[in-house]
Amino acid sequence: MPSRDKIIVALDVPDLAAGEKLVDQLFPYVGMFKVGLEFYTAAGPAAIRMIKERGGKVFADLKLHDIPNTVAGATRALVRLGVDMLNVHAAGGRSMMEAAAAAAREEAAAVGRPAPVLIAVTVLTSLDGEALRHEVGIEREVEEQVVRWARLARDSGLDGVVASPREIRAIREACGPEFVIVTPGVRPAGADLGDQRRVMTPAAALQEGASYLVIGRPITAAPDPAAAARAIEREMEGII
Numbered sequence: 037m038p039s040r041d042k043i044i045v046a047l048d049v050p051d052l053a054a055g056e057k058l059v060d061q062l063f064p065y066v067g068m069f070k071v072g073l074e075f076y077t078a079a080g081p082a083a084i085r086m087i088k089e090r091g092g093k094v095f096a097d098l099k100l101h102d103i104p105n106t107v108a109g110a111t112r113a114l115v116r117l118g119v120d121m122l123n124v125h126a127a128g129g130r131s132m133m134e135a136a137a138a139a140a141r142e143e144a145a146a147v148g149r150p151a152p153v154l155i156a157v158t159v160l161t162s163l164d165g166e167a168l169r170h171e172v173g174i175e176r177e178v179e180e181q182v183v184r185w186a187r188l189a190r191d192s193g194l195d196g197v198v199a200s201p202r203e204i205r206a207i208r209e210a211c212g213p214e215f216v217i218v219t220p221g222v223r224p225a226g227a228d229l230g231d232q233r234r235v236m237t238p239a240a241a242l243q244e245g246a247s248y249l250v251i252g253r254p255i256t257a258a259p260d261p262a263a264a265a266r267a268i269e270r271e272m273e274g275i276i
């Protein structure tokens with residue numbers, strides 16, 4: 037897979053015009069874009085349609101987390117919008133994830149499209165072990181909790197997980213080579229970490245076995261986003 041197809045650019049922008057500008061700058065170099073909470077809340081389904089109209093793929097990073105019936109309904113709506121990947125929180129449990137998987141499968145068949153890749157968010161990459169234990173109240177090491185949720189996601193019929201690059205090896209060992217591992221928390225050497233806590237460079241994340249890298253601010257906040265994306269791709273070329 038060429039490196040451009042391994043990168044998912046996080047469009048964390050306040051309005052449709054800002055999203056359009058970035059997609060127009062980046063689409064030749066990046067194949068998939070992530071619409072997350074900020075962009076979707078600001079622009080709604082138009083954010084997804086704008087990317088699809090330009091030929092890009094969409095990861096709807098809405099981190100669904102609710103009772104199974106509600107998550108199934110939201111999943112069906114996202115499938116109808118034509119997203120290529122979407123996610124739910126593993127913390128929602130088995131019934132919720134099974135409901136999402138069934139809804140994705142059934143709605144995709146009903147509209148005659150391939151089912152989107154369905155993944156579960158594990159431990160947010162902004163949390164370190166200290167915060168997981170003392171703030172969230174989970175008395176396990178981060179890696180152990182991530183693998184626990186990855187197994188649950190797999191057993192609930194999901195295709196993969198969102199996790200930090202630091203847990204990739206353990207997830208691969210537990211869930212196998214076909215399991216999709218999407219990793220935010222990616223920072224080129226020397227880049228500002230911002231609110232991220234569990235990070236690796238793009239090349240290191242790829243070497244660990246990531247399926248896709250989610251990269252936002254190191255590309256979108258750069259003076260020339262296309263140049264920043266291409267520099268990251270060049271760093272990755274040597275690994276693929």
Ligand SMILES: O=c1ccn([C@@H]2O[C@H](COP(=O)(O)O)[C@@H](O)[C@H]2O)c(=O)[nH]1
Nearest residue numbers: 046072159160161220221250251252253
């Ligand atoms: O654990 C998670 C889950 C999702 N994200 C999202 O990824 C991007 C990362 O953006 P950067 O600017 O590269 O930090 C962002 O949209 C998050 O909502 C995550 O970071 N960690």
